[in-house]
Amino acid sequence: xxxxxxxxxxxxxxxxxxxxxxxxxxxxxxxxxxxxxxxxxxxxxxxxxxxxxxxxxxxxxxxxxxxxxxxxxxxxxxxxxxxxxxxxxxxxxxxxxxxxxxxxxxxxxxxxxxxxxxxxxxxxxxxxxxxxxxxxxxxxxxxxxxxxxxxxxxxxxxxxxxxxxxxxxxxxxxxxxxxxxxxxxxxxxxxxxxxxxxxxxxxxxxxxxxxxxxxxxxxxxxxxxxxxxxxxxxxxxxxxxxxxxxxxxxxxxxxxxxxxxxxxxxxxxxxxxxxxxxxxxxxxxxxxxxxxxxxxxxxxxxxxxxxxxxxxxxxxxxxxxxxxxxxxxxxxxxxxxxxxxxxxxxxxxxxxxxxxxxxxxxxxxxxxxxxxxxxxxxxxxxxxxxxxxxxxxxxx
Ligand SMILES: Cc1cc2nc3c(=O)[nH]c(=O)nc-3n(C[C@H](O)[C@H](O)[C@H](O)COP(=O)(O)OP(=O)(O)OC[C@H]3O[C@@H](n4cnc5c(N)ncnc54)[C@H](O)[C@@H]3O)c2cc1C
Numbered sequence: 001x002x003x004x005x006x007x008x009x010x011x012x013x014x015x016x017x018x019x020x021x022x023x024x025x026x027x028x029x030x031x032x033x034x035x036x037x038x039x040x041x042x043x044x045x046x047x048x049x050x051x052x053x054x055x056x057x058x059x060x061x062x063x064x065x066x067x068x069x070x071x072x073x074x075x076x077x078x079x080x081x082x083x084x085x086x087x088x089x090x091x092x093x094x095x096x097x098x099x100x101x102x103x104x105x106x107x108x109x110x111x112x113x114x115x116x117x118x119x120x121x122x123x124x125x126x127x128x129x130x131x132x133x134x135x136x137x138x139x140x141x142x143x144x145x146x147x148x149x150x151x152x153x154x155x156x157x158x159x160x161x162x163x164x165x166x167x168x169x170x171x172x173x174x175x176x177x178x179x180x181x182x183x184x185x186x187x188x189x190x191x192x193x194x195x196x197x198x199x200x201x202x203x204x205x206x207x208x209x210x211x212x213x214x215x216x217x218x219x220x221x222x223x224x225x226x227x228x229x230x231x232x233x234x235x236x237x238x239x240x241x242x243x244x245x246x247x248x249x250x251x252x253x254x255x256x257x258x259x260x261x262x263x264x265x266x267x268x269x270x271x272x273x274x275x276x277x278x279x280x281x282x283x284x285x286x287x288x289x290x291x292x293x294x295x296x297x298x299x300x301x302x303x304x305x306x307x308x309x310x311x312x313x314x315x316x317x318x319x320x321x322x323x324x325x326x327x328x329x330x331x332x333x334x335x336x337x338x339x340x341x342x343x344x345x346x347x348x349x350x351x352x353x354x355x356x357x358x359x360x361x362x363x364x365x366x367x368x369x370x371x372x373x374x375x376x377x378x379x380x381x382x383x384x385x386x387x388x389x390x391x392x393x394x395x396x
Contacts, residue, residue, distance in 0.1 A: 014281030015159035021306030034130035052098035054303035068104025075198035079205035164283035176267030209349035264288035272326035311390035
């Protein structure tokens, strides 16, 4: 049976970035991924300024900036009236090391980290390897795959997404609720900039609410809208042209690149630690993606977890630090990330009462007119961070 210091289930961004941090700390790590490669489906694409320092510490920010792009512009767009309320991360210029957001598909971020990881002899990544069972004893953790193979390690990180087999294997509850809509994420080539769209546009409307964001420098944009839950999955694709009639400004030709429907949740595992198994990212907590707080939370899990786990394995910290990890990250998700994401969703998609909408718009107009208030607004995502739980160690 193959043995490593740490097994990681899932080669999404959280799994691969944790693996990279652990390999850089000199540990042996094996990543097991069910799919034949990194999943390419349209998902996260905005990395808030506050996570860029952590990405930099892993040594991959420069490459990420070359592959993606950075930007500061934001706008709320009121679909019914055409009102545009503009904000800019430039209010953070001089205040923080990276006063901009990075845009790039999450598969690209995971791909960059994977390439770095593969430079370490102590790291192994196995695709086409679906984990079906996890058991543990005093000395370590054993996983069994669909093909009947077994892998063993001292510790395991479950980074296998919202449907986490690791979490289920441990019998941990995924507490919370599922929204009664389907979110449809589309990637489309269309020149929104010609129509003066901010590269992150949050469109407010009870029917045509949408997130419209630029993904890359080749003209690819993300348009995400809500479908009624009753709409059959197989009809989603056929309905896209009708949605685009309403959501795309002008009537230029567009080219649909990809789309995918998603259910949305506000849920968290009852604990992010069970003995020698830790959960991180969507395996530990899932949120609707409005405001980009899902992977943001997963990255902030990562930045404290790999250090804490490396410190425990090398004897620099007691394993109680992993309980601190679980408590701090769960609390941050439940008390800060999840409520904000729900408020974002209500504003964009569910404000049909005109008085209530006007009240919210008045707040946004006041925000746009006040740079100090914008600073406070953009500092919000920093609250999702957990300060280091162990002193810094030398990197390999
Ligand atoms: C439309 C959309 C837009 C979003 N936009 C943003 C955004 O802009 N910013 C943001 O912060 N967040 C965003 N999110 C949320 C973000 O996509 C997730 O938070 C992120 O994918 C979590 O990463 P992860 O690595 O934890 O899990 P995942 O990306 O789900 O990766 C889990 C991996 O585990 C693998 N796996 C699953 N089961 C097994 C198994 N049994 N054995 C082995 N491998 C397994 C899967 O194949 C997958 O590769 C968005 C989500 C959606 C749906």
